[in-house]
Amino acid sequence: MARTSGPETREKLIRAGEEVFAEQGVDGAQLRDIVRIAGQSNPSAVQYHFGSRGGLLDAVMAARQERTELVLADELERVGDGAGLRGLLGALVAAEATELRTERGRRCLRVSAQLSHESGVRTRTPHPTIDGTVYWRLIGLVEDCLTEAGLPEPLRLERLDLALTLVGAALGDRARQYLAGTTPLTDERLFLADLVETTAALLRAPRPHLGDAS
Template sequence: MTGIDPRNALLDATELLIALRGIEVPLRDIAAEAGQRNNSAVNYYFGSRANLIDAAVERRIAEMETERFERLAQHEADGTGHDVYALVDMLVRPIADLARTGRSTHYARFLEIVRTHPAITDAARLDAPDRTAVRIISTRLATRLDGPDAVRRIEWMRSAMFALLADQERRIEQHSGNPGTTEDIVTMLVGLLTAQRVSYQ
């Protein structure tokens, strides 16, 4: 194992095994997948399952924040910085690109499984400096929707986003069926956010 960072190996194993087997996968299995002989390696490096999941979510945040800030700047320059489609695209595309560029093949499926974990749902996390771009995008979306159910719609959109990206990632990895495009996913999510209520009499 010389030259391999055990902490990153554990995070890679966490993404993989939680994506494939669920959030309660035994920590000893994660340690084994990471090449750690010590079954308590997760507790040694992270202290708990919750901290491990938190670290796995956070690890890719910085990279995606950089991409989102670049896209925010581009949209500000061309006057579309408050456009609903552009805002949703900025949330979706950095995650989709991880699978499409081969940098990760399980992160979207991992996010789908842990979507109710505090690392995802805790509103206070949006105030952290490493999530500034996400906070700006979410605030602008809520302003554009401007209704009593705006926050709830954004929460629904987030859950749907994880599910759609996970399915796309799965299809890309398995070469099964048409994975669709990122634009397809963004369009569906915009429709969810902006759909008008229909009254059936």
Template sequence: MSQSKSDRGSETRELILVTAERLFAEHGVEAVSNRQVSEAAGQSNNFAVGYHFGSKEELVVAIVRRHSESVERRRTEMLAEIAGSPDLRDWMSCLVRPATEHLASLGIPSWYARFIAQVTTHPALRERVRKESFTSRSMQQAHEGMFRLIPRLPEDVRQERNDMGRMLVVHMCAERERALHEGTAPPHSTWESTTDSLVDALVGLWLAPVTARR
């Protein structure tokens, strides 16, 4: 039975998403044109990206959304399991583990962690991607639980540490993914051990004393 036009369109969209994620992860968003994505995805129409997604920004957002459902589901399940927990590590795990478990599920090689590291430092895309990836309801709930267990901090310090924590998770996951791809990860290093190390670091970050500021 021949494929319907809708089925072919869905397959083409998926192929473009997977190809763009890899190219953006390897080379950065600015270095890769929509035409290059279309060609690498085996599309004879060089305007396939524009036809299916409109713009490069919408393509980037579509890649994020392709992964976010799995991460959201995992975090929502974790939140239900730890409701009311007095252990700060539980809440930090809710910020980290859903993402690292999703990355582990992608197998080797995967590209998403390096893709996120690229787009969250892109001047024109970083805010859009931050809103897509880091402001979901489950993420807000995890932060609310966390903030109940840490000392009250000045708002500017809290924002600064929030940014530090986000960058730590994003870029350490990207480094872990790269090491797995290149075969340079330590023999006993796993996504689980990476998660534990990130949680340790985040607990220390949020409980660190604040130097008096003028």
């Protein structure tokens, strides 16, 4: 009989969750498929170890965040204080792109692309998996750049959320292509450089001046 307790089983369920959430979608994933792929005989194994589907999803994202945190910290140290918007975005994209190197990371990028809107940026309440992380600190540094550019708070927060969604969607799609064996239109170096420039352009767009609509 397969084990239904212990750290080994927990890790098996996380790995299976990565696979199923990536292939079936966060909302469409079947827990029975996760349990089966993890080799568990107890149909309530997910609930036993994580409390719920959401608990397992948080564990999947926490594991992914842990892998990229150290890279992001090194990237921020490399660009140094006063890096500016482009330097900060370059550090973010470089760290997130390390997930493209492994099949596991690619699956996790596909999952996290579905969750970028849950970061908590718009309400300034970080999701528990990123609260207190280097990632959340970087978001604050990017917002500082937008504040210096004179953007009002609602517009800053909305653009930040859109920018994170863009980065997540782009990397998630690249991961999908790699997993499917599809040849991308551009090589990875150009793709990542263009993602930085595109995201910077979104954030740097001039503040709209709305005329009289009457």
